[in-house]
Amino acid sequence: MMQDIVMTGDRPTGPMHVGHYFGALKKRFEMQDDCRCFFMVADYQALSTHADRSSEIEANVIGMVRDYLAAGFDPEKAVCFLQSQVPQLTELTVILSNLVTLSRLLRNPTTKQEMADLNRQSSFAFVGYPVSQAADILMMRPRYVPVGPDQRPHIELAREIAQRFNNQFGELFPIPEGVYGEQFGGTDGGGKMSTSLGNAINLCDDPETIERKVDAMQTDPARVRRNDPGTPERCPVHGFHKGIGTDSLNQIEDGCRSATFGCVECKRKLTTGFDALIEPIGERRSRYTDEDVRDILQHGGAIARITAQRTLEAVKDAIGFNYAILQ
Ligand code: SF4
Known part of the structure; x- marks a missing residue:
């Protein structure tokens, strides 16, 4: 039976965090059992923001694949x-x-927001990276693309490009469907968790770091004293409890509203929740060495090139670039 194809990837610009885990990684690694999955580390795309720090990219690549392995990527089932x-x-x-x-x-x-965050002139490659991303996606001719919710505009563009190609040159690309995870806020109460904004809980953080980050989180600004009633919906800590699926959330909400549950206890419970999530992830990461990562990528690269060559030949054929005598 033909398996559905899944294609997705990430830019290696720093450690992966809890927002990545719930936004994309969890879903994509669940798909490995039933689908043919390709996971790409977009190192060229990292140059669009890190051209002046390109020597950092190798370490980020290794770290990202170890994060993948730690979060559930199985090299026996999927290609990286x-x-x-x-x-x-x-x-x-x-x-x-x-x-x-x-x-x-x-x-x-999404690109507009990223340009604003970059706070400098955008390169040609940066403005055009969604086209490169569309090529990355369409090359494997996937049915599904599991990504974070902020990637929705890029998936829409990839779908438009696929449709335009099919209309102009004949049906070649399936129109891929985005599969979107949840958006995770930052520890500073901002709308998006991001390593570059310094508001992330990373998958490789140790318990002391997690405790320090949770302690520094904002709470409901209207709850100044322990016996002031709070409004959980206004509190970033509550958002994290919801995001990681803390049990007895109703009791926390009731306790917050009635001022019978304090913010210190609430944060302690959140720290415990993050520890329970991240500890097994750290244990899985420790099973792999950098050498294992290099082997996985060498093997995965060879498989990806074969699939890509097939698609590229079909594309060239479709657009009339099949004058082999000149190549
Ligand atoms: S008890 Fe929890 S949810 Fe309520 S304000 Fe304090 S930290 Fe936020």
Whole structure:
């Protein structure tokens, strides 16, 4: 029986955090049992924000694959590879970039927000990275793309490009469906957890670091004293309890509203919840060495290149670039 194909990936710009775990990783690794999964580490795409720190990317790549393994990636079931191992992706990016206008790229709300966060002039590669991302996705001709909710505009663009290609050159690409996880807020109460914003609980954090980060979290600003009633919905700590699925959440909410449950106890309970989540993740990470990661990527890169070459040949054929005598 043909398995559905799943394709997704991440930019290796720092350690993976709890927001990644609930936003994308958990869902994607659950799909390994039933689908043919490709997980790509987008190292070329990391250059779009880290061109001046490119020497950091190798360590980030190794760390990211170890985070994948720790969070549930099984190299016996799924393929993990680097974007830079598959030159066919760059060729497909060039071809697909003819199917999207610059104004369409500049309207992308996620890219707009990232440009604002970058706080400097955006490079050509940065503005165009959603096209590169569309090529990465479409190359494997997937049915599903499990990603964080902030990636929705990019998935929409990949779908548009696939549709445009099919209309112009014939049906080649399945139109991929995004599978979206939950958005996780930051420890500073901000709308998005992000390593670069310094508001993340990382999957590799030790218990002392987690405790320190939870202690520093804001609570309901209206609950100044222990016996002031609180409003859980206004409290970032409550958001985390909800996000990680703390049991007896109703009791916490009732206790907060009636001022019978204090913020110190509430944070202690959250620290315990994070420890319970992250401890087994850390244990799984310790089973793999950097050498294991290199072996996994070498194997995965070879498989990804074979799949990519097949798609690229079909694409070239479709657009009339099959004059083999010149190649
Ligand atoms: S008891 Fe918990 S939910 Fe209520 S304000 Fe304090 S930290 Fe927030």
